[in-house]
Amino acid sequence: MNPTKQRVAIVGSTGYGGVELIRFLQHHPHVEITSVISASSSGSPMSDQFPHLGGVIDMDLDGVDAIATAAKADIVFTATPSGVSSTLVPQYLEAGLKVIDLSGDFRLKDSSTYEQWYKHDAPADHYLAEAVYGLCEQKGNDVQDQRLISNPGCYPTAALLGLMPGVEAGWIDHSSIIIDAKSGVSGAGRGTSLTSHYAEMNENFKAYKLNKHQHIPEIEQVLSGVTGEPVVVTFSTQLVPMTRGIMTTMYATIKGQHNEQDWIDLYREYYRDRPFIRIRKQGNWPSTKEVAGSNYCDIGFAVDERTGRITIVSVIDNLVKGAAGQAIQNLNRMMGWEETLGLKMVPVYP
Structure with missing residues (x-):
């Protein structure tokens, strides 16, 4: 064990x-993976579960x-999965660990909102109060020196x-927000189900959890904090036959007179010091493959002067910026390290 590194x-x-x-932390200069844990597969070599890790992680679970x-x-x-972490x-x-x-x-x-949407008993209120919501690009969100960070969901x-x-x-007229979100099937996890079964998803495109997705209150909680008043959104989700990636296409009524270049300038200034946000130029909209395997979020805009509405297209890799990559960003910020450590991966293209 290198004494200068944090054990993970x-x-x-x-x-x-x-x-x-594992894939990203292997490249992190201040981290050493010292334990890989699985309730269902303990005692077996990690490479038995993922042969591509042979010679990379030579340890038992x-x-x-x-x-x-x-x-x-x-x-x-x-x-x-949700419902498991609340007890672990x-x-x-x-035991003295940071989480x-x-x-x-x-x-x-x-807690009542959690139980309504997640259908599990909520963690104790003092843990919910302590947990810092780790949306890395949110202004005023300081996770440094905290011991419990809640990583945001991929769709949110x-x-x-x-x-x-x-x-x-x-x-944006926040009473008018519609979010149309599409995800690759890896968002459903590794377990076999009809949701991710090849014959069900190949050459198919289907909606699910309409108006009932557990990420709805998460989105509304953050936006309500931004506005200082309750925000309610329409949020729809669809699965598409690809392995990884999320595209959210968002529609809202514009307040004031703002053309596409105005939106681009606003977002570039807002995210000026945020290394993983890339704002597209006018008339250019991102695709999921352009961020695959990376921690980037790419955003593009289209203003419809006829209807007075803005269309915002945002794409991420659901497993990276939507999960592991953002978690490592939170690790870096929690420890006071450079935010990009271990994350400087070029998207995998094509």
Whole structure:
């Protein structure tokens, strides 16, 4: 063990989010992965679960044991399904670990809202109050020296990055926001189901959880914080037959007179010091492949003078900027390191 490096454990290492954390953290100069954890596969070599990691992570999977993990690590990433982290995270905190949680269990501040949307018992209120919502590009969001960071959801990351500057500037009528979001099937996780079954998804395109998606209150919570008053959005989700990527196409009524170049200038200024936000020039809109495998979020605009509405297109890789990459950004900011450490990956194209 290098004494100058932080020891890191990854819970849920056999999921797609966990394996993406491994891919990026292997290149991080201040981190050493000392434990990979899986409740279902403990004792087996990591390379049995993911043969492409042979020679990269030559260690066996540990079981879920907070005390044993604390003996090996300083920081733990919990890349588990919702409803699991709510019981695990308090154990890791009590064992003295810092936690970056990739599930949805600590994102919502109101426990009754969490239980309504997630259909699980909420974590204790004091943990919900302590957790810092780690949307890295949100102004005033300081996670440095915190011990519990809640990593945002993939859909909310793409949507909020596309909406926040316009909403904060007062250029968007926030009562008119419609978010049309499309995701690759890796967002459903590695488990086999009809959702991700090849015969169900190949040459297919389907909507799901209309008006019922658990990310709705997360988006509304952040936008309400930006405006200082309740914001309600229409949010629809669809699965498309690709492995990774999210495209959110957002529509809203414009307040005031602002052309496309005005929107571009506003967003470039808002994200001026944010290395992973790329604002497209006029008449150029991003595609999911242009950010694949990277931590970038690309945003483009189209103003419809006929209807007085703005269309905002925001794309991310759901497994990176929507999960593991943003979690590592939060790690960097929590530790006071350069925000881009371990994340300077060029998108994989084509």
